Amino acid sequence: MNYQHVEILLVEDSKGDAEMTLRTLKRRGIANQVEWVRDGTEALDYLFCKGQFAERATGHPKLVLLDLKMPKMDGLQVLKHMKLDASTRTIPVVMMTSSREEGDLIASYELGVNSFVVKPVEFDAFAETVAQVGMYWMIANQTPG
């Protein structure tokens, strides 16, 4: 168990996407501590210190990168839970998805998403996007608390 403060929570069921994201974030030096969970349930467990994360060090990540389409509990449900709870409401959430579906976009914004990003197919573009999102939310943006 890593006791360093987690900066980014990456919620991503695709191993490939997760690996590419983690590599980009590390290589560009945006975040040293990234926690990667594989689905929505695990994400909520992490955020509310339940299940396997009951023992983790307290404190919230500075940013949640949330994949939209996941097994069991999808990104929209996770987002809903987060925005309903006062303790997690202020954490910026960036929705990452493979396609620009109008319905998903609207639903995400209605639930209070902070950003909605389409993952480009090409790796270079993908890496660039992830880097920009990270740079903006981790460095440029100011959050309360």
Place this chain on the structure above:
Amino acid sequence: MPDRSVTRKSGDLSVLRSSTAWFSVVFGLLVLIGWAFGIESIKRVFPGMVAMNPMTSVLFVLLGVSLIGKESQRGARMNTLATLLGVTVVVAAALKIFELLSGMHLGIDTWLFSKDLATTLQPLPNRMAPNTAVNFVFLGSAVLFLDTTCARGRRPSDYLATTAAFIALLALLGYAYRIRSMTGLSQHIPMALNTAVTFLITAAGVFCARPKLGWIGIVTGSGPGAATARLLLPALVLLIISIGWMRIYGETAGVFSSELGVAIYTLIIIVLCVALSLSSARSLDKAAVERRQIESQREVAFAEIKESDARIRSVLDTAYDAFISIDANGKVIDWNAAAEKMFGRSRAECMGQTLSGLIVPAQHRIAHENGLSRASSPAGPSGNFLNRRVEITALRRDGSEFPIQMKIWPLVIGKRRTFNAFIADISEQKTAETKIQRLHLELVAKAGQLENTNHELEAFSYSVSHDLRAPLRHISGYARMLQEDVSEKLDGEASRYLNEIVDAARRMGVLIDNLLAFSRLGRKAMQHTNIDMRAMVISVLQENPNPLVCEVHIDELPEVSGDPQLLKQVWTNLISNAIKYSTPRGDAARIDISGESEGSIVRYSIRDNGVGFDMRYVDKLFGVFQRLHSDEEFDGSGVGLAIVERIVSRHGGSISAIGNLGAGATFTFELPVNGNPDLANLQQIQEKES
């Protein structure tokens, strides 16, 4: 006002009727009183004249009572009594005649006041005069036969009473003209003056007893003849009597000789007769002319009625709907040709039959009869089924029931009330309605299926876009990561392979995007605005990312109504194609964009002088992922023209292409000028169905 005058005349007669009979009774009694108390003035009117015999007065009383009884017509007992009295009068008078003829002395007229009679010898012994006795027989018989009418309407009482009246009048004239021979028979005692007057009045009473029958009926009638008779008869009788009196008076006074008197009298009578004959001839002629006129008017009116009837008949028989008319009892009084056909029953068979037994199905019969009695109520026709369209069922002759629509309306002419109906057979309509309903349900079900399919398609395209992209990203990502991590260890060829992998993944990404764009086209709701096509083309050219090397010529382009975003996509795809395929021409490349308007259609063409295409493959041009050139020759996904074709067809238009290998291509699309969202939607549905 002939009607009112008749009413008045009849009223007068009824007064006359009872008063004349009562006069006979009262006067007879008065004379008897005169005998009883020796009042001469009652018995004989003027001194020296013959007195009324007591038996004569008794018979007048009996005759009067008999007449009153007969005329009143109050039951059998009264009638029997009146008959008895009448028979008594006739028998008594007949006995007197028998006495005179046979010379036997029966003492009929000396039975009463015999003492007084014996002393009265002036001028002759008072007896009942022979003409008086005859008159009693006639008048008594006239009363008895008052209600007898023979063949051809002849009434014995008319003849009897008239004869009696003439005999009495003869006696009266005798008194008036002082001619002894006219008042009585030779040596016999003459008829008394008061007797003659009473006879006349009683005779009048006999006529008045039945004022509408026989000869008196002519006078009391309502026609112009009766009016004339009422005026002329009394006037003529009085006039002739006066003329006769003047003649006698003139002769006896020696004013003129007897011959001259006869001549003048005759002349006056002739003048009177001629005048009367002429005037009646004229009025008869006039009446005949008027009657003929009326008749011809009536004939014309009748012909008109017949004609109008024939016209109505022909209208009714030509009518597409059945027409049936019934009376207030529900009996058929009209049944047209269409009704014959519709119900399978002939007009002749149905006329006079009860409608409910002919065409009303058993379950409606009670309602039909209730409705009919409500509509026939004296208060006036009522019922919510009148004067409106009613749908119900009816029976054919073969007993089959079928749906009808009818409108019933009541018609009141005078006191007669009829009910009329136009009836339409709506079997076909009902069948069609049922069919439409079934089709509608089928359509609704199909639409539901379509919606399900649509949802499935959406879910499918969602997964395609989502799930197919992730592995592509991974292929591209891992290839790139490999390149980054081990680039110094790879030779040029290996590095190129990795690049190809990345490029292939990118191209597949583009294909997926285009495919999704194409499939979304069908679902996108269309907007319609008026579009300046020329401005749109110019803006598309300006937005073209590649620098323009070819010459582009744009004609005037007609406006059209359509979805601006979609039509811009059409131009974008067509123009980029034209530029792309004419690039090999270099500076000589030329693109012509033109348009024309034809009725409700607008047509746009874009022509290039590029590489063109082989017309053999023209049908593949607009298919998805169909390409006529290799990727090496020209970059492309094979979706652009498919998108163009779909957008044009969603606008209710069509597109065609003409190509010439190596010499260029022309694409022409037509759109309805006002747009056609309905047609476009319909086409969309049809496309989905197929």
